[in-house]
Amino acid sequence: MAAARMSTRAPVARSQPFAPQALGRSSSTCFQGRCVARAAHTARRSVRVFVVKAEDKTVVIGLAADSGCGKSTFMRRLTAVFGGTAKPPAGGNPDSNTLISDMATVICLDDYHALDRTGRKEKGVTALAPEAQNFELMYEQIKAMKDGKPVQKPIYNHVTGLLDPPEEIKAPKILVAEGLHPFYDERVRELMDFMIYLDISDEVKFAWKIQRDMAERGHSLESIKASIEARKPDFDAYIDVQKKHADVVIQVLPTQLIPDEKEGKVLRVRMIQKEGVKFFNPAYLFDEGSTISWIPCGRKLTCSFPGIKLYYGPDTYFGEAVSVLEMDGAFDKLEELIYVESHLSNTSGRFYGEVTQQMLKNSSYPGSTNGTGLFQTVCGLKIREVYERITQNTVMPVVG
Numbered sequence: 001m002a003a004a005r006m007s008t009r010a011p012v013a014r015s016q017p018f019a020p021q022a023l024g025r026s027s028s029t030c031f032q033g034r035c036v037a038r039a040a041h042t043a044r045r046s047v048r049v050f051v052v053k054a055e056d057k058t059v060v061i062g063l064a065a066d067s068g069c070g071k072s073t074f075m076r077r078l079t080a081v082f083g084g085t086a087k088p089p090a091g092g093n094p095d096s097n098t099l100i101s102d103m104a105t106v107i108c109l110d111d112y113h114a115l116d117r118t119g120r121k122e123k124g125v126t127a128l129a130p131e132a133q134n135f136e137l138m139y140e141q142i143k144a145m146k147d148g149k150p151v152q153k154p155i156y157n158h159v160t161g162l163l164d165p166p167e168e169i170k171a172p173k174i175l176v177a178e179g180l181h182p183f184y185d186e187r188v189r190e191l192m193d194f195m196i197y198l199d200i201s202d203e204v205k206f207a208w209k210i211q212r213d214m215a216e217r218g219h220s221l222e223s224i225k226a227s228i229e230a231r232k233p234d235f236d237a238y239i240d241v242q243k244k245h246a247d248v249v250i251q252v253l254p255t256q257l258i259p260d261e262k263e264g265k266v267l268r269v270r271m272i273q274k275e276g277v278k279f280f281n282p283a284y285l286f287d288e289g290s291t292i293s294w295i296p297c298g299r300k301l302t303c304s305f306p307g308i309k310l311y312y313g314p315d316t317y318f319g320e321a322v323s324v325l326e327m328d329g330a331f332d333k334l335e336e337l338i339y340v341e342s343h344l345s346n347t348s349g350r351f352y353g354e355v356t357q358q359m360l361k362n363s364s365y366p367g368s369t370n371g372t373g374l375f376q377t378v379c380g381l382k383i384r385e386v387y388e389r390i391t392q393n394t395v396m397p398v399v400g
């Protein structure tokens with residue numbers, strides 16, 4: 001299945017190193033800042049190819065999750081990996097959902113709601129229903145940006161519940177499409193170079209919602225419960241089903257270290273990494289392909305109750321081979337993460353200790369002492385690697 005998906009999502013020629021001499025005589029033309037080298041026919045094959053210059057390619061990353069599941073926090077960690085501060089488009093709508101940094105632009109797929117709040121009420125559908133999304137426009141605009149073209153993207157205003165006039169979004173180096181349905185529509189899904197799903201268990205989602213919506217937004221416990229219940233059938237039908245497509249799923253569950261702990265204070269976090277995905281090598285603990293359960297607490301790692309347990313091993317997920325990295329518990333001293341990091345491989349860090357450095361830099365974000373922060377950080381480094389590997393050598397066949 002992975003191979004089948006790869007063949008459609010990542011053109012085969014893309015993996016081949018860019019070797020101008022192999023193309024024979026070539027000419028080049030530029031369109032909207034993108035240079036295209038057109039190869040002369042080679043001796044053996046009559047194939048025309050064009051080469052998108054590395055620095056011109058837009059890599060598309062999809063991040064799927066329900067609302068309130070940590071997408072914004074993940075985005076802050078990701079932008080930190082690429083450097084620069086993420087800001088809404090300058091001088092634009094103050095209620096814009098877009099964040100632009102030096103390399104990455106994060107668009108929120110809520111902007112492709114086809115129905116506004118009143119429209120949904122009239123039709124009796126939730127914001128999670130496919131009929132409340134404009135997948136056609138989502139596809140056209142993500143495709144246009146992938147092709148280097150600017151788009152006039154609509155804005156869904158969460159303050160008013162209305163669709164505001166569009167904003168111009170230029171094609172970035174990295175386009176992150178985050179929201180409820182990045183992998184639901186097949187055509188949109190095929191545009192994704194790398195797909196991540198944040199899978200937060202019901203218990204933990206409830207705990208986070210209570211923390212945010214009660215403490216920060218003044219909602220009552222009953223209204224939070226009612227809202228979660230009302231969304232659940234559509235969540236199961238249209239959002240949860242997307243996780244089978246993801247290259248990485250970050251699954252957040254209640255701890256197994258304390259029996260019956262459901263408050264979400266201690267978390268068991270699993271990074272489910274699909275095998276055989278182009279440009280992506282799963283991270284592992286100690287020894288690739290083996291099964292390891294490790295309690296690092298002791299002389300080198302300070303732990304208070306209930307401690308920390310790490311696990312790594314192969315598994316299957318929706319019938320596909322995956323490897324799973326798991327961490328249950330939380331760090332007492334974040335700087336000691338370096339000890340754990342020294343036993344992790346394929347983290348895609350550029351230097352020894354980069355994961356720990358990133359975690360320390362973002363220590364004020366939620367989840368910084370547990371597996372959510374750790375695996376979101378590793379995912380951020382993986383996205384950087386995917387971006388670098390795709391943009392180094394891009395040779396694509398052209399029909400005609």
Ligand SMILES: Nc1ncnc2c1ncn2[C@@H]1O[C@H](COP(=O)(O)OP(=O)(O)OP(=O)(O)O)[C@@H](O)[C@H]1O
Nearest residue numbers: 066067068069070071072073208211212366367372
């Ligand atoms: N890793 C975490 N550990 C603990 N709490 C977390 C974590 N991530 C998020 N939260 C909690 O969940 C809330 C929502 O997080 P965040 O704003 O990142 O989610 P979101 O998916 O972007 O939400 P929305 O789509 O509703 O804007 C935070 O305010 C925080 O209380």
Ligand SMILES: O=C(CO)[C@H](O)[C@H](O)COP(=O)(O)O
Nearest residue numbers: 067110117127158159161180
């Ligand atoms: O699930 C959501 C994604 O963020 C929102 O509920 C959806 O976008 C509708 O927004 P609002 O509740 O502000 O009308």
